[in-house]
Amino acid sequence: xxxxxxxxxxxxxxxxxxxxxxxxxxxxxxxxxxxxxxxxxxxxxxxxxxxxxxxxxxxxxxxxxxxxxxxxxxxxxxxxxxxxxxxxxxxxxxxxxxxxxxxxxxxxxxxxxxxxxxxxxxxxxxxxxxxxxxxxxxxxxxxxxxxxxxxxxxxxxxxxxxxxxxxxxxxxxxxxxxxxxxxxxxxxxxxxxxxxxxxxxxxxxxxxxxxxxxxxxxxxxxxxxxxxxxxxxxxxxxxxxxxxxxxxxxxxxxxxxxxxxxxxxxxxxxxxxxxxxxxxxxxxxxxxxxxxxxxxxxxxxxxxxxxxxxxxxxxxxxxxxxxxxxxxxxxxxxxx
Amino acid sequence: xxxxxxxxxxxxxxxxxxxxxxxxxxxxxxxxxxxxxxxxxxxxxxxxxxxxxxxxxxxxxxxxxxxxxxxxxxxxxxxxxxxxxxxxxxxxxxxxxxxxxxxxxxxxxxxxxxxxxxxxxxxxxxxxxxxxxxxxxxxxxxxxxxxxxxxxxxxxxxxxxxxxxxxxxxxxxxxxxxxxxxxxxxxxxxxxxxxxxxxxxxxxxxxxxxxxxxxxxxxxxxxxxxxxxxxxxxxxxxxxxxxxxxxxxxxxxxxxxxxxxxxxxxxxxxxxxxxxxxxxxxxxxxxxxxxxxxxxxxxxxxxxxxxxxxxxxxxxxxxxxxxxxxxxxxxxxxxx
Numbered sequence: 001x002x003x004x005x006x007x008x009x010x011x012x013x014x015x016x017x018x019x020x021x022x023x024x025x026x027x028x029x030x031x032x033x034x035x036x037x038x039x040x041x042x043x044x045x046x047x048x049x050x051x052x053x054x055x056x057x058x059x060x061x062x063x064x065x066x067x068x069x070x071x072x073x074x075x076x077x078x079x080x081x082x083x084x085x086x087x088x089x090x091x092x093x094x095x096x097x098x099x100x101x102x103x104x105x106x107x108x109x110x111x112x113x114x115x116x117x118x119x120x121x122x123x124x125x126x127x128x129x130x131x132x133x134x135x136x137x138x139x140x141x142x143x144x145x146x147x148x149x150x151x152x153x154x155x156x157x158x159x160x161x162x163x164x165x166x167x168x169x170x171x172x173x174x175x176x177x178x179x180x181x182x183x184x185x186x187x188x189x190x191x192x193x194x195x196x197x198x199x200x201x202x203x204x205x206x207x208x209x210x211x212x213x214x215x216x217x218x219x220x221x222x223x224x225x226x227x228x229x230x231x232x233x234x235x236x237x238x239x240x241x242x243x244x245x246x247x248x249x250x251x252x253x254x255x256x257x258x259x260x261x262x263x264x265x266x267x268x269x270x271x272x273x274x275x276x277x278x279x280x281x282x283x284x285x286x287x288x289x290x291x292x293x294x295x296x297x298x299x300x301x302x303x304x305x306x307x308x309x310x311x312x313x314x315x316x317x318x319x320x321x322x323x324x325x326x327x328x329x330x331x332x333x334x335x336x
Numbered sequence: 337x338x339x340x341x342x343x344x345x346x347x348x349x350x351x352x353x354x355x356x357x358x359x360x361x362x363x364x365x366x367x368x369x370x371x372x373x374x375x376x377x378x379x380x381x382x383x384x385x386x387x388x389x390x391x392x393x394x395x396x397x398x399x400x401x402x403x404x405x406x407x408x409x410x411x412x413x414x415x416x417x418x419x420x421x422x423x424x425x426x427x428x429x430x431x432x433x434x435x436x437x438x439x440x441x442x443x444x445x446x447x448x449x450x451x452x453x454x455x456x457x458x459x460x461x462x463x464x465x466x467x468x469x470x471x472x473x474x475x476x477x478x479x480x481x482x483x484x485x486x487x488x489x490x491x492x493x494x495x496x497x498x499x500x501x502x503x504x505x506x507x508x509x510x511x512x513x514x515x516x517x518x519x520x521x522x523x524x525x526x527x528x529x530x531x532x533x534x535x536x537x538x539x540x541x542x543x544x545x546x547x548x549x550x551x552x553x554x555x556x557x558x559x560x561x562x563x564x565x566x567x568x569x570x571x572x573x574x575x576x577x578x579x580x581x582x583x584x585x586x587x588x589x590x591x592x593x594x595x596x597x598x599x600x601x602x603x604x605x606x607x608x609x610x611x612x613x614x615x616x617x618x619x620x621x622x623x624x625x626x627x628x629x630x631x632x633x634x635x636x637x638x639x640x641x642x643x644x645x646x647x648x649x650x651x652x653x654x655x656x657x658x659x660x661x662x663x664x665x666x667x668x669x670x671x672x
Contacts, residue, residue, distance in 0.1 A: 200539075202542065202574055202578055203539075203541065203575070205539065206539035207539075207540060207543030239539070242511065242538050242539070245511065255643060262613050265612065271607065271610075273610075274561070274608040274610060275574055277573065280574055281594070284577050284581070305591070
């Protein structure tokens, strides 16, 4: 491989995706401590925010302990070398949130949509392009679309002005060959950097991230100790030395990275994520693990096996926002 | 693939390797509960014993709560369908331990040696062969030998009478390509079933096990919740559905397997294994993670970075039993 091909940019959403695991309750002191450690380790990009992104703090999905404005201010101050990224889901956040994030020093904005709804990103992507901001488009729950379809949506995002695109394995469903097929198709369709964001429900987050890089992805998302909801994300301090051992350069200092991970383990989370049985079932069924609590509650009420409910939700291609389907499925299973 | 190629035999050492994580303190009730659940899930082989195997219970490596005899009696009673396996390291256990295990109903005996010392298994393998017992030879710390050397040692084990051979990734050092090369070489050298036993220090235990199977291994070791020392073993209830999804048949009931894993999570372990920074470093350096406590203590005393000590121990190819090297290395680093 040539030197350019062998570089991988690590994007660290510990302070955004990890928020899901603690109901968005990280304090300013916690944000500052981790951002300082990540900056010292030379992690190139640190993402911060409410788990659901800019503007999402609400009674419905949970109020963050710290406002978007304070989060960005605190983290920006700590990141003397690393770039600061933010995430936004159209509908949760709006243009004013983007403007404020840029004013507070965000270097990169990611706009996320369901994998088949990239058109929802058009307006925001245009807004960011008009301001000369670096904006990436990312597709959530990407296992629900075939490689060709994902490639088309990524090309669409680039046509809107995205300077990078990527896919999230939101329910941790992929095996490495699935990732290879998708990243390969996307790489053929676009000429901007391609990102992969893994979850560990099937124990494959690190292997899937490696498969993505080998297929041409040049941005890998990973969180300290895998900090994130359910089975957690790709573990940052594991995937970095694994990629380095395989000949890819990340520019990250290993010992300081391990220090940052130790700090995260000690200061940010009650316990590191593990793969419990619900994690396995949500990964296998391809259902967002955020459904867990409701599936367990409704299954108990209806006297059905929650695992059957997950698999049926998977067959019905349920996505976040369709929580009502859980009741339909549980009642149907009870009656069957 | 033809139907025979697509079968994988799952070997479950939860009640033996998991013992390392709880200083060999599982009670008879815990052993019975898990063996009953594993049997109900149709896990084909359940291994039981002190972490270091038959005869190893001692002040030096820790006394087990329950004697070998009671362990085998309790588990044998619970396994109405599954086979019962035991493990022995020559020197820790002796022929009388093998005879007693066979008398108590062990269906399979594994004799383990360091990866380049298969000759230590000769006498015990012969002893077992004379009694008509099913005996497998397994090579520990197998990353310390090249594929060809491992294949020669496996062929040697078969010449002693082994009816199966395998390799353990004792320090969790392998990436999938390493496993593929080694299992391929071993498969070419022997015509008995080949086993792979993974550890998760680099987050690759499931991916490595899949790589082993794809290279021709037909026996995979895995523990409920990954129960084992340090970063833990290949997670049983994850690797089984992953293999099934890839078209391999294990014969295991998924829901009862998840029930067994839930029971293990609830009843056997204080917390499931996670990959901490020492786990990453011991995996990268290829050093047995059992060195952890002493490395931390001695490094603190000498005022050196324990990570440097691990990497230097790896360069010196330290193996279990060479704990004195830790002091040599730490002192050398302090003086350097």
